[in-house]
Amino acid sequence: MNNFLSRFILTFSLLLSVYCVSGQTFLFQETFDEVNGSNSGVDNTANNVGWNSTCPSSENAQDYFNVQNGKLEGRDTNGEAVFTTDAIDISVAPQGVILRATFSESGDLEGCTPGCVSNCLDWVRFEWRVDGGPWTLHPASIPCTNASAGSSYILLGNMAQPQETFTSGCISGDSLEIRIAVANWAASEYWRIDDLEVFTEQSTGQDSTLSTCDTASFDLFSALGSNPLPSVSGVWSGPSVLSNGSLGTFTPGVNVSGVYTYSLPSNLCPTSTDITVNSIISIEDSTQLTACDSVQVGGLWYSSDTTLVDSFVTASGCDSIVTVEVLIQSTLFGNDTINGCDSILFDGQYYYSDTVVNDSIPVGAGCDSIVAVALVFGGNSTPTAICQGAPLYLNSSGFGVLDASLVDNGSFDDCSIDTLLLDRDTFYCSDVGLSPITVTLTAVDGGGS
Template sequence: MRYSFEGRKRTNVRKAALPLINVLLLMILNFQVNGQVIFQETFDEANTATVGSANGVDWSASCPTCLSGDHYEVNNGVLEGKDTNGEAEWVTNSIDVSNCSSVEISFDIQSLGTMEACGTGCTSVDWVRFQYNVDGNGWTNPTNSSFCPGPCADINVIASDDVGSITYSTGCLLINGNNLQLKISVQCWAASEFWLIDNVTVNCNGVNPGTDGTIDLCNSSAPINLFSILGGSPDTGGTWSGPSNLTGGDQGTFDPSTMNFGTYTYTVGTAPCEASATVTVGNGSLGVSVDNDTICLGETGILTAVPTQSGGTFSWSPGGMTTNSISVSPTVSTNYTVTYSLGGCTGTANADVIVNPLPIVNAGNDQTVCAEEQVTLNATGAQSYNWNNNVVNGVPFIPSAGNSTYVVTGTDSNGCSSSDTVIVSILPSPFANGNPSVISGGAPLDLTIDNISTGANNYQWDFGNGDSYNTTTAESVTTTYLAEGSYVVTLVASNGQCQSTWTQLISVYNNNPLVVTVPNVFSPNGDNVNDVYSILVENGESISGVITNRWGNTIVEFNDLGFFWDGKVNGQRATAGTYFVQFEVTGVDGTVQAGHGFFQLVR
């Protein structure tokens, strides 16, 4: 059934609908309160206008299929499409959206009369269609449009049939361009059917989360709303996410005493046009560090606190020191705490001073030894040892004469050291020596030996012929050799701890025996008495030998029975002292007598 409205009735219908449209407009404005309106056409142009301008953007309306009395034009503050008999279009020029990452497009729609739905036929289907065009890339249907099948349709529309009064919105559209065009098309087929369009609005960036912010807090700081740290004018009603669950809803209350520091994100809107900003909450609590120290008992340890920020104050416990570096000498291992304060924030750190005990070093017992006798010092109680006087632990050495104090420093595996001492006393050694009356002769051979030993108080004689004699005096001793042979006389002189040994070979023969006499002293002092040293040979045929000093160095060699030494070496007077002689003598009877001994050169 088709019918038409006459003047007043039609006006009353439109005017009755306007308050509802205004209510819907308030609804959409409330929904977009945070967006920036960059285009809004309320169709306040003069009645019958088919061109207009809003926010500096021109638009035009056309109805190529309208008959006389039909139109798509401004009428009483709305864009009115009446009995268009096909598609009528309202199109804008370009709207600048270069500063918009997203837009939302909305407008009010009211249907008057009896509208037919999609699929009802070519001369009856009534609809409203919306499309947009970005940078001239072609007209695009919004995702919330629906397909309208049938003749005079087969397109996407946003309204069809009787809709009453509604506010249509595209929702958030992501824009990747600079220029936006709008097109609103209507179609109706009877003089009694009207589509009314009003309040065409484009909002730029429909949501505003504010701008990023930062704040540093101490662990002891009071809770704070992170919403207040956002820059700009952020929308309320958003949600927070981050390392901890904030309280206080969209205010995002952060409690530094219980929550984790880090970056928190505030999000407003819904996908795909949600937006976010962040607040980074830094841990302004002061950092301070101090390293442990290890000392040996009696040493001083040094602890140095290193803060992350300078300019604060220090307090140590125990001790109450107030410098960043302290020297301590605990007798037992001790834990120290430093508190660093700056600007109302504090930081603490702990360090241990480990006290290692000193090793108990034992140098050993004091020792008394004879001269030229080796000593071995063995310290215990540590890991390594260092002796004075170039002594090596556990290595034998001959100490110097007299009493000597040796100091050892022992170091354990912790590097701790202590010392101990030992005294080595050197006793003078006796010097065993005898002066035999003869060293060879025919049997029976009487032998007298003068005891010329020094530094002894006990003497043990062994004459090699079965006779022996012990005495405490340095007296001369005698013995008789009854049979031919070689005999060794041994004298051991001692002072109760140290001893010295002297030996002499005695040769006894029959019938003109070879007799060799070896002097044990001479004094080349020019008094013509005992001024030369020579070996006296009776019944000898040849002799060879060598005289050496106490170090084994050759002084003179001889091979003449008439040889004598005048006590000089290379024309220079030899040093007084002990010298050694080795010889071999062949007798006229073919016997050979080899021997050795020592003698004194006395000046």
């Protein structure tokens, strides 16, 4: 069991050494560790990308372009010799990849003047293509119209230093092919290629969201997804300035919530990661609760005004305090009277006799005021008779009939006057002079005289 575990850990470590170095992930890595004389092979990653080299102008076994002592070596190629790879899958790196190769030489390699006005014999051309498209020359290539240089080169003649490493810019796509051509013309002249690599740069991690109610400072870098490697070149940006450089220390109460972006400006392929920070030290809120007569809050009943303070823990784990002002309104009761004559219209209904009805008047918080309304018929007072004297002329038969309207001088009642009657209306010659009479008023509501 222990032996198995040890092997597992060792294997895991070896895989890491192949794929990741200082945060770089290799999609292609060729160290030319094949046996001497090999002109084909597969790279050192688990992707097993194939490659091959050709030297079509070699004249004998001493003219070659193949593996020698851990390098791809071109000796006396007598013209262009070419190294190519199969397609390398770079679709797994949507942010882009970097291509890098190291070159060295030995012997007395001939150069040519700038612009290639004379024959350029000994040179190196470095190019690649994406998704089967046109070949792209390394940006360090110098254009050359001389046909023997194959249109451009990155190295020409003797190198100024023992070895040089050339790195591409950011390359993106689904597949990548590499092509390197060399040329030299003497058995004492050698071009060598080593450490040909395609890799992704150091990652900035994965986007994440951080909700916290801590009051102590904390580093946003530790919250980045996928555990990126620390880098002193890392830069944070956001709605407020973080401290401690690439660690991005967030201090609640000083820094504000929002989206903070971590980036590596030194990367050739731009990459950045966002962390959304929700920093809540505490939540305080207040509300007002209005009820009628009584209300139940938290299992307790309240029948008078009071103020309640409650605390609870939110989903983010932060303590919250809520103040509730409880306002109790009471139901009101009252009485009223409405007088009428022959009928009373109340709340859309006619009434014709004395009665009491209840009326509800809505007010705030659902409390209704209840009013008992007495409907009373007959007015508020008895009819009032106002009379005046009236002359009466007797006819030839010696009598006269008095019309009651002649003695009415504006009699009135709360309701309308129904009848006005005289206790006598016929007078004779014997009644000549002032004769007292009694006037009786009858109102519509049946009021008295």
